[in-house]
Amino acid sequence: MTISTTLTLLAADLAAIAVLVFGLYHPRHHRRDLVVAYLGINIGVFTVSATLASSAVGAGLGLGLLGVLSIIRLRSDELSQREVAYYFASLAIGLLGGLAPTPLWLAAAGMGLIVGLIWIADHPRLLPHSRSQTIVLDRAIADETELTDHLEAMLGADVRAVTVTRLDLVNDSTWVEVRYRLRPTRITTAEPTLxxxxxxxxxxxxxxxxxxxxxxxxxxxxxxx
Structure with a gap:
């Protein structure tokens, strides 16, 4: 891989990761520590994969090591599924730039595809009423129908799925993961009641x-x- 090719891919990688981090993630989620993590993993993966692609070391071994390191990093801190998606997106962008596929436009197209899909999947207007929470109730409710009715009354929403993770009959508590959909607010245009x-x-x-x-x-x- 020539120097000009490497610089071209590096510029494409920096542009893609800048849009992903500063154009999508930070304006929407405002978590500064993960901005550093995403930039670091992207540049690190790009550098290592570009070095392995131009050396005698097998690319499979290098990618395996990167995968192990990524798993260790993900297990060392609690991340939401959305943040994990951004994490792997930044990693994939770095790999596309470092491995330098032929022709080169494939790398740029892949980076654009990743950023575009993240933009759509994480858009606030996509499934805006769907929610998921882990709730601890001060009652031990074993009946699923009663539990669903209680959660709907408490949340003011339509419960889609309920998973009881802990039912404590001694301390009278229920730990539950609930997925629900908010009820849209009805906007009336009638005149105010006199x-x-x-x-x-x-x-x-x-x-x-x-x-x-x-x-x-x-x-x-x-x-x-």
């Missing part, structure tokens, strides 16, 4: 014998918006 208050009629002195005093309750109707 609250009417009828006040008791107050006797007023007659001004003349021929002028009667109005006694209709409508004259004392107070309308509050």
């Amino acid at each position: 609250r009417t208050t009828l006040t008791p009629a107050v006797a007023t002195p007659a001004t003349s014998a021929t002028t009667p005093t109005p006694t209709s309750a409508v004259d004392h109707l107070t309308v509050t918006r």
Whole structure:
């Protein structure tokens, strides 16, 4: 692999990882420590894979070592599935640039495909009402139907799946993983409801014998918006 090819792939790799980290991940999730991790794993994988591709060391051995290191890194800290997806995306972008496939446009196309799929899959408008939580209840509920009804009433949502991870009958608690869908808020365009208050009629002195005093309750109707 020539120097010009390496520099071209490095520029493509830096552009792709910059869009992935600074254009997608950080604006959406705001976790600074993982920005450093994603950039570090990307540049590290690019450098190691480019070195292995131009040396006598087998590429399979190098990729195996990188896989082992990646598993150790993932097991040493708690990451969400979304963050794991970004982690492997940055790793794959580095591999595409370092291995220098022929023709070179395959590397650029692969990087663009990865970034594009992450952009779509992690878009806030994709499945916006779906949620997943681990909830600890202060009741021991063994019946699944009762548990589902209790969770729906508490969350105000439609429960899709319930998995009880711990049922403590001694301490009266239930640990449950629940997947649910938020109920969309209904927006009404009707006019605001008018609250009417009828006040008791107050006797007023007659001004003349021929002028009667109005006694209709409508004259004392107070309308509050």
